Amino acid sequence: MKDQAESLRLKLTSSEKNSRTKAIAVVSGKGGVGKSNLSLNFSLSLAKSGSSVLLLDMDIGMGNIDILMGRTSDKTIVDYLSGASSLKDVVLEGLGGIHYIAGGSGLSRLVKMEESHVQVLFEEMDTLLGGYDYLIFDMGAGINEESLKFLLSVDEIFVVTTPEPTSIMDAYATIKYLHLVNPEIPFYLIVNKVQTSNDGKDTLQRLSNVLKRFLDREAISLGSIPDDRTIQQAVSRQIPFLNFNPKSAASKALEEITTRYKQAQFTEQSSMPKIPFVTKLKKFFFER
Numbered sequence: 403m404k405d406q407a408e409s410l411r412l413k414l415t416s417s418e419k420n421s422r423t424k425a426i427a428v429v430s431g432k433g434g435v436g437k438s439n440l441s442l443n444f445s446l447s448l449a450k451s452g453s454s455v456l457l458l459d460m461d462i463g464m465g466n467i468d469i470l471m472g473r474t475s476d477k478t479i480v481d482y483l484s485g486a487s488s489l490k491d492v493v494l495e496g497l498g499g500i501h502y503i504a505g506g507s508g509l510s511r512l513v514k515m516e517e518s519h520v521q522v523l524f525e526e527m528d529t530l531l532g533g534y535d536y537l538i539f540d541m542g543a544g545i546n547e548e549s550l551k552f553l554l555s556v557d558e559i560f561v562v563t564t565p566e567p568t569s570i571m572d573a574y575a576t577i578k579y580l581h582l583v584n585p586e587i588p589f590y591l592i593v594n595k596v597q598t599s600n601d602g603k604d605t606l607q608r609l610s611n612v613l614k615r616f617l618d619r620e621a622i623s624l625g626s627i628p629d630d631r632t633i634q635q636a637v638s639r640q641i642p643f644l645n646f647n648p649k650s651a652a653s654k655a656l657e658e659i660t661t662r663y664k665q666a667q668f669t670e671q672s673s674m675p676k677i678p679f680v681t682k683l684k685k686f687f688f689e690r
């Protein structure tokens with residue numbers, strides 16, 4: 403028994419070389435608030451500034467990242483999880499130099515898989531994912547048993563809300579849930595579909611206040627994105643809004659969010675070595 407634990411520990415430390423990779427999950431309480439558009443355009447904006455990015459569509463059964471880029475994907479994450487394809491083969495070339503893995507309905511399989519099979523999957527993930535500067539996980543709305551393991555393994559969580567009180571309440575409930583399971587995880591707040599910039603500021607302030615008051619938690623406000631018809635047009639044309647109209651209010655707001663995120667990274671940098679995403683994911687899977 404002791405030997406087994408020892409060998410698992412050795413395997414876990416093998417991935418520490420991948421600690422430069424930053425894993426970010428984009429979540430919301432309420433659906434349809436703009437997570438997928440944000441994940442995609444934020445990824446493009448990071449890539450534009452020279453980072454290597456892998457965007458993972460984790461919206462089980464309703465993945466649409468490829469559609470938003472005008473691509474069709476012959477392989478999805480399901481091909482990998484079912485053993486039909488290697489991880490390398492399901493990583494596809496997206497726009498602007500980003501790589502992506504298309505969504506499909508298969509995450510629940512990972513939870514039910516044999517431990518030895520999961521171990522093999524993790525070895526492959528470790529090698530491949532560690533090669534990127536950023537892993538961006540576009541999550542489905544809400545949290546379930548499968549997505550929780552991923553959410554507890556990422557380095558940072560972006561929470562997207564709109565200014566609607568229902569959306570703010572759902573964002574708060576999501577943060578509260580994740581905070582109670584992992585009080586360490588950093589939260590970043592983004593408000594989408596705002597009518598005025600004050601609308602955005604008010605929403606960020608309200609959410610920050612309730613987090614402070616009820617959870618004694620700080621969150622970093624990254625900013626807001628206006629309700630902009632450009633986004634609907636870009637979605638219809640299947641072109642990311644950043645490429646469709648780089649001068650639109652939405653694109654400018656997105657670029658500001660990226661700048662603010664990078665500034666926050668710079669000031670938040672801790673001297674503690676961070677535990678890589680795959681190492682944490684392994685831990686949560688083997689603890690079941």
Ligand SMILES: Nc1ncnc2c1ncn2[C@@H]1O[C@H](COP(=O)(O)OP(=O)(O)OP(=O)(O)O)[C@@H](O)[C@H]1O
Binds near residue numbers: 541542594596
């Ligand atoms: N800032 C915006 N201004 C105007 N329309 C927007 C904006 N952001 C998103 N939309 C519209 O909202 C729709 C939903 O956006 P998106 O698919 O990114 O949301 P989501 O949070 O990923 O949804 P789901 O919860 O279903 O995964 C888009 O198709 C687009 O038409």
Ligand SMILES: [Mg+2]
Binds near residue numbers: 540
């Ligand atoms: Mg989505």
